[in-house]
Amino acid sequence: MEARNSWRFVLLLALVLLLTWLHLPSLPNSKFHSRWYIPKNTFYSSSPTYHHLESETPQHPLDPLTIQEFNRVRTILSSHPLFKSSSSYTLNSVVLEEPDKKLVLKWKKGDPPLPRKASVVAVVKRVSHVLTVDLEIGHVTSHETGLVSGYPMVTERDLYGVGEATLRCPEFNNSLAKRGLNLDDLVCLSLSSGGYEKLEEEENRRLMKVQCFSKEGTVNFYMKPIEGFTALVDIDSKEVLAVSDDGKNIPVANASNTDYRYSIQKLRGEMRLLNPISLEQPKGPSFSVDGHMVKWANWEFHLRPDPRAGIIISQVKVRDPDTSMLRNVMYKGFVSELFVPYMDPTEDWYFRTYIDAGEYGLQSMPLNPLNDCPRNAYYMDGVFASYDGTPYLQPNMICIFESYAGDIAWRHAEATVASLNVSEARPKVTLVVRMAAILENYDYIMDWEFQTDGLIRAKVGLSGILMVKGTTYENMDQVNLKRQETAPGESPRKSYLKAVRKVAKTEKDAQIRLQLYEPYEFHVVNPLKKTKVGNPVGYKLVPGATAGSLLDPEDLPQKRAAFTNNQIWVTPYNKSEQWAGGLLAYQSKGDDTLQVWSNRDRGIENKDIVLWYTIGFHHIPCQEDYPIMPTVSSSFDLKPVNFFERNPILAVPPNFEEDLPASKAHDSA
Amino acid sequence: MEARNSWRFVLLLALVLLLTWLHLPSLPNSKFHSRWYIPKNTFYSSSPTYHHLESETPQHPLDPLTIQEFNRVRTILSSHPLFKSSSSYTLNSVVLEEPDKKLVLKWKKGDPPLPRKASVVAVVKRVSHVLTVDLEIGHVTSHETGLVSGYPMVTERDLYGVGEATLRCPEFNNSLAKRGLNLDDLVCLSLSSGGYEKLEEEENRRLMKVQCFSKEGTVNFYMKPIEGFTALVDIDSKEVLAVSDDGKNIPVANASNTDYRYSIQKLRGEMRLLNPISLEQPKGPSFSVDGHMVKWANWEFHLRPDPRAGIIISQVKVRDPDTSMLRNVMYKGFVSELFVPYMDPTEDWYFRTYIDAGEYGLQSMPLNPLNDCPRNAYYMDGVFASYDGTPYLQPNMICIFESYAGDIAWRHAEATVASLNVSEARPKVTLVVRMAAILENYDYIMDWEFQTDGLIRAKVGLSGILMVKGTTYENMDQVNLKRQETAPGESPRKSYLKAVRKVAKTEKDAQIRLQLYEPYEFHVVNPLKKTKVGNPVGYKLVPGATAGSLLDPEDLPQKRAAFTNNQIWVTPYNKSEQWAGGLLAYQSKGDDTLQVWSNRDRGIENKDIVLWYTIGFHHIPCQEDYPIMPTVSSSFDLKPVNFFERNPILAVPPNFEEDLPASKAHDSA
The missing domain is CATH 3.10.450.40 (Nuclear Transport Factor 2; Chain: A,)
Known part of the structure; x- marks a missing residue:
């Protein structure tokens, strides 16, 4: 008998994206008609560039650790008693320890640099240690161990x-x-x-x-x-x-x-379906990257690669067309955790409940130029520490590019009074920041997309390869997911998801009411700051398609990944509460998670808050996913709501023929 | 006192997209490795073209009525007693009456043309009449009146x-x-x-x-x-x-x-945020339009403009890479109805419960080249009948273009065994068919998007201008939509939607469980046809974000728009059941709607079926929507599930530098 690879299981994938909000600032009183122009490009290349990283020095308080700084951390740790006395240890994570938010917010370009610190998580003699290394004074200034269960990311x-x-x-x-x-x-x-x-x-x-x-x-x-x-x-x-x-x-x-x-x-025999197509910008791109600062159109933000979250976006600001001032939108945004419980309770499969960011880190291979990102992309490298603290380069880890899909930013044609002869439309161009995290078989494409109208979209795409199970043949039909309890002793898993069959036999069977009849909108507002008309300024969260976890809440992986219990959470800002599955997620007991923090029920009104959103996918494989999956995506939006006094892109010009590339699209048609 | 334009109401927008399914055909037994190539372009222009429409003859049984045919309908009707005896009548709708589905499916290019008929809806002396005009024999062959309530679209x-x-x-x-x-x-x-x-x-x-x-x-x-x-x-x-x-x-x-x-x-003072960006295809586009047949990559379909639905897509077929045969996916797809109840119960506003397709028709002005569609677009004109049957041209009504946003069709890089040196990715290019329906202030952008992996996305974008209400000032805060009952006699509307305020005061307040905990997948399968592995071939419906109507079911507009009671409906195919709000929707009593048909509870298993999906938006206006709304979109997908034996785009090549345009993206950077 030949084994068939068929797919009996369901993969639940939940990410939580953590977004830290600032108190949204008021609109300045002064109003003047000002305009601004495309920033000068300080870096740009259509092919990957490698900087002279060895001599790099931090330019911004949130810049990642440099090669020199990694080496200094190693030197400082080598004389620390914990490491001196142990012949065997691993440094599982060495990253920038961010300065306090209020210091970062106060800091301006040209100011003296803020003191630099590193946060180190190490395993020494089977025990997890969390240390802070002060790079100025050259000492370990904080050292904690045993406060919570669990281990750091593996190396x-x-x-x-x-x-x-x-x-x-x-x-x-x-x-x-x-x-x-x-x-x-x-x-x-x-x-x-x-x-x-x-x-x-x-x-x-x-x-x-x-x-x-x-x-x-x-x-x-x-x-x-x-x-x-x-x-x-x-x-x-x-x-x-x-x-x-x-x-x-x-x-x-x-x-x-x-x-x-x-x-x-x-x-x-290849299958050539399409003539080449390309995004072209005859006058060059409209963004600049200066160190880790990205400026594009009316946006400005800090971008850094991270060994656990992949991409961290900070100090996101948008320019107000009424005042030409930059306004704070989001202090920090990143993927906090990713939970992937495979739905198969058997001996070889029950344990596959990956909490990928905390267990492995959202690591990337170099992006494939022209195919992972278009030709007009800029690439950013990552520098990380290996298990002994030695820095290494992760080239082309993040790409940044302008995207134009042919979509419309806004339009109106006046049909009622045709004599007015009004037909106005503006093309929609966005800025995309992308990485592709590879977790063995699976590839996660993480996009942060910025629109000129103030909207931010966080998008996750799934591709890569299925983890298949060799089994006797079983095919699938119409499916209806529901929780399946395991019998006592059958499996360490208390519950799993099974695709069961339900065929709609009559019209009424097929009258299915999606459970969306309690419509809500989720706004983050600053009631102390108002628009001129008197509305509190804010942003709203616009959920996309999502999915909840169907694991039993008492299953330990579900306790750890309890962030999937809700799509939306809000907590007061606390610098140490960053990782929804716990700082030490590996084999943790779930004692340091978003659920635990949130259960304290602290006040969030008129506070500096953190918004957590969980994107979910139920992935029931099909033959089209074999041998490699076409990308499936989900996203959510952060949309300005009474943040601006009016449509902030009213004054942008339309496309004109003379601005576009000289090459005609149909010269060979 | 100066009146302020603020927005007290909520707009609920629901579209239903009707999709008729064929029994999905089996995979032919013969398997050979074949490849196909980009079709020759028979029509293409980067600027709008006007065909010699006067002499056009139908090439396909589903081609819309030609100018000659419209004129013939007028001639035939002018000798019909109904119109001869009345000095005043309006022809509210004159369109092709489609031949029976089985005849269309049998018809092949080169076969003699199928008999041509026109379907006419007229109002004569305050009464609605539905007629069939046979263009071959030159007679009215069917004439119905008084069967259902309501009137046709206004002229x-x-x-x-x-x-x-x-x-x-x-x-x-x-x-x-x-x-x-x-x-x-x-x-x-x-x-x-x-x-x-x-x-x-x-x-x-x-x-x-x-x-x-x-x-x-x-x-x-x-x-x-x-x-x-x-x-x-x-x-x-x-x-x-x-x-x-x-x-x-x-x-x-x-x-x-x-x-x-x-x-x-x-x-x-304009605001120039961006350098120009353009989709360029140095070797020309990869699609062809021959009459109303569109061929692109592995897709083929018939496309026609319609005065009520805007776009009708028919006989959608995708090529199977295993056999190189075209396989039927969908017989017909179009927007069946659009319901827009404004949520304000006062005298001047309660009646604003537009059922836009049935009351006005999804009419378009010419698309704005370079801004509504990219430069690489092809434009299709519409020819419709005016109130007395005279044909007129609606130029550039639909555009067709290839879209490349820089996204990824599939990817994998092998990090586990780095020595394998695997990094494979394919760019995602899609074909978009677009129109922009203008209903006074509002603009609806309707896209049908085809992916090479077999996925079809139906997307609706909202832009245009809000219908504002002059009122005394009232601003908005965090909102929580719920149904609001009106007091007896307060308004002809029994219920409406009111934005009321709810502030999350603690962390637990903000633990909001979206109602998505009954995960379903919705498949359309043909259990009689199987893949080689034995799975029934099918497509699944993947809902996007949507919204339900909160009107009282006894409100007459809600009876008419009862299709919004569910997101998904399935009915057995019946050629006459096309318009979810009724053929004669204007002032109808809701006696000829999807809800009424579906309540018959006919069998749908192993039948030729129709799938109806309702997209919904709750639009609570904000200042950014003023004076013109940035586009907001929602969509749903039809995704192949065990339709193909494997990933159908496995063999497509990646992008290579030498295929892209000669102009470098950064030549002026």
């Missing part, structure tokens, strides 16, 4: 070390040999164990599960899992604690039609 | 006639004079009366309400309403039945800052 060394240890394990190798598998063909993935507290092995040690795949005949080894066969490994001691082999020896799928590379497709 | 002559009659009415003019208004400054709009059956005047006569505006100092007269002052007019007799003047004489707002035209903005 690359953790992942590789676990894989190597597994392949050296005789029991593991015997099982492989019994299945007739060749070690050289294998790829073994180190998977977060999910942190099920009832498993005794998980107490006080960092664990990983290992599953292997065959890369024989394809780069798409995800399609060739060695099923029913996992190892449990201690990350720190590299000890293989258990090898689980269900003995079913489900054969590995064959490699045919799994490779997605162009080089392979070309051999089989 | 331009109706609208102007009502306006003229009002301005001749002494009582109306006296009221205007008392307000000190100059007739030459006025624009009077003929507004559908809403068809409230309790108003005795509405029995057996077509009525309109008239409201006037001052265009003094601006083309944006919508911002200068003459408030508290309407007339009720008999459309057919042109009699002014009532003039309502609340005597409050709220002053007309001044014109400052209301004009949105570029010519005016330029005088005040």
Whole structure:
């Protein structure tokens, strides 16, 4: 019998995007007709550039740590007792410790730099430590441990070390040999164990599960899992604690039609559907990037790569056309956590409840120029610390580009009084900031999109490869998701999601009332600041399509990912409450999460607040997702509501033929 | 006191898009690796072209009536007793009567043309008549009247006639004079009366309400309403039945800052935020338009302008990469109805419950080249009949273009095994078919978007101008929509929507659970046809953000627009059930609507079915919408689910530098 790769499970994917709001400022009283122009480009290239990063110095209090600063952190830590006395430790996270918000808000270009600090999370002798390193005075100024459960993100060394240890394990190798598998063909993935507290092995040690795949005949080894066969490994001691082999020896799928590379497709005959199409800007782009400051049209913000959140956007400001002043919109915005519980309660699958940002970090490979981003894109590199604190470069991690899809920013034609001869329309051009986080098989495309009318869209796209399960054949029909309880002892998971079938048999069966009959709008306003007409200034959150988690609230992964219990949360600003699944999410007990903070029920009225929004996807795979998934997206918007006195893009000109590129679109038609 | 234009009301907008499904065909057994190429362009121009429409003959059974055919309909009708004996009639709708679906499906290019028929809806002596004119045999072959309540769409002559009659009415003019208004400054709009059956005047006569505006100092007269002052007019007799003047004489707002035209903005100082940006295709576009057949990439469909639906898309087919055969996806798709109840129960506003397609038709002015559509667009004209059947041209009514926003069709980079050196991504290019329907102040941008991966997106954008109400000042704060009952006798409307205020005071207040915890997927499958793996082939409906109507179900406009009671409906295919609010929607009693048909509870399993989806917007205006609204959009997707054997765009090549235009993007940077 040949094993079929069919898909019995449902993937629930929930991201929370954290947005910190400022008290929205008032409109200045002075009103004058002023205009502004496209900023001068200080950096721009159509092909990736590598800066002289070694000599880089921070230009802004929120700039990420520089190579020099990473090296200084290493030097300072090497003389700290915690690290001096231990021959084995990992620095799981070394990032900028942001100065206090009020200092950052006060700081202006030209001011003396604010003191620089690094926040370090390390594992030493199986224990998590959180330290602050003051780069000015050259000392560790804060050191905490044992306050909350859990461990930091794993390092690359953790992942590789676990894989190597597994392949050296005789029991593991015997099982492989019994299945007739060749070690050289294998790829073994180190998977977060999910942190099920009832498993005794998980107490006080960092664990990983290992599953292997065959890369024989394809780069798409995800399609060739060695099923029913996992190892449990201690990350720190590299000890293989258990090898689980269900003995079913489900054969590995064959490699045919799994490779997605162009080089392979070309051999089989490529499918050229389209003539080339490109976004062209004959006068160059309309944005500038100066260090980490981005200026475009009426927007200005600080942008930095982050090893956990991917992209952090700060001090987002928009220019008011009435006063030509920049106004604060959002202090900080980033993806706080990402929860991916696979919906399969069996031994080899129940633990797959990834909390990706906190367990692995939203890491990126270099973006593919011309294909991940259009030709008019600018690329920004990331500099991060490896497990021992050595800095390394993540090139082309973020791209920034202007997007024009042919859409309309606003329009009206006057049909009622045709003699007025009115037909006005303005093209919609946006600025996109993008990264693509790769979490093994899955690719998450994260976009922050800015519109000239003041709207900010946060969009998440899913692509990449499904994690398939070798199983006996089962196909799908119309589906109806609902929670499925497991029988006692059946699985460590209390509940899961199962696609069950419901066929609409009559017209009335198909009269389905979506549960959207309690319409709300969610506004963030500053009641102390009003427009001239007297409306409090604000922004509203416009949710997009989303999905809730159907896990049992008592399941430990759900406790950790309790941010998925609501789509919207609001908390008072607290600099330390940043990671919805906890700073130390790995195997945590859920004692340091958004749910825990929010349960304190603190006041939020007339406070500096944090808005949390959860985007969700239920992904029920289908054949079109094989061998690589077409992108599926969801988004939400932050839209100005009585923030401006009127439509802020009323005065922008339309497109004129003479402004567009000289090459005619149809010169070969 | 100066009147302020503030916005007390909420607009609910619901569209229903009707999609007729075919039994999805099986995959042919033969499998061969075949490829196809970009179709030859038979028509293309970067600037609008006017065809030699006079001599046009139909090339496809679904092609719209030609100029010659319209003239023939007029000739045939002129000898019909109904029209011969009446000196006064209006032809409210003259369109193609589609041949039976089975005949259309059988027809192939080169076959003899199917018999051509016209469907005519006329009002003769206050009575609605529905006729079929057979163009072959030159006779009226069907004539129905009195089966259902209601009247057809109004004609331009109706609208102007009502306006003229009002301005001749002494009582109306006296009221205007008392307000000190100059007739030459006025624009009077003929507004559908809403068809409230309790108003005795509405029995057996077509009525309109008239409201006037001052265009003094601006083309944006919508911002200068003459408030508290309407007339009720008999459309057919042109009699002014009532003039309502609340005597409050709220002053007309001044014109400052209301004009949105570029010519005016330029005088005040334009705001040039961006360098030009353009979609360029150095080798020309990848689509062809042959008559009304559109071919692009792996898609093929028939496209025709319609005076009521705007755009009708038919016989949508996608090419299967495994077999290179075209496969049916959708027989017909169009906007069936559009319901716009303003949420204000007062005398001058309660009746504003527009059912826009059925009352006015989704009519378009010519699209604005370079601004409504990008430069690479092709434009299609519409030919329609005026009130006496004379054909007229609606130039540049629909545009077709390829869109590239810089998005990603699919991607994966292999980070787990870096030595594999895999980084594959494909740019996402789509085909957009667009029109912009203008319904007095409001502009609806209707897009049908096709993706190469088999997905179809139907998108509606809202722009244009708010219908404002002159009122004493009231500003807005955080809002919470809910149904508000009117007191008995307070208003002809039983319920409306009121924005009331709710401030979240604590963190728990802000833990808001969106009602999306019953996740469903909505699939249309053909259980008789399976993929090779054995899954029934199908498409799923992926809803976007939407909104439900909060009107009382016993309110007559809500009965007529009962399609808003559900987001999704499925009915068995019935050629005559096309218009969700009834064929004769104007002042109808709601006796011929989707709700009525669906209540018959016919079987839909293993039937040729029709899927209806309602998109909804709650539009609570804000200052940014003034004086012209930035576009707000919503959409839904039709996504292939086990329709293809695998990702259908696996073999498409990535972008290569040498394929893109020669002009570098940063040559002036």
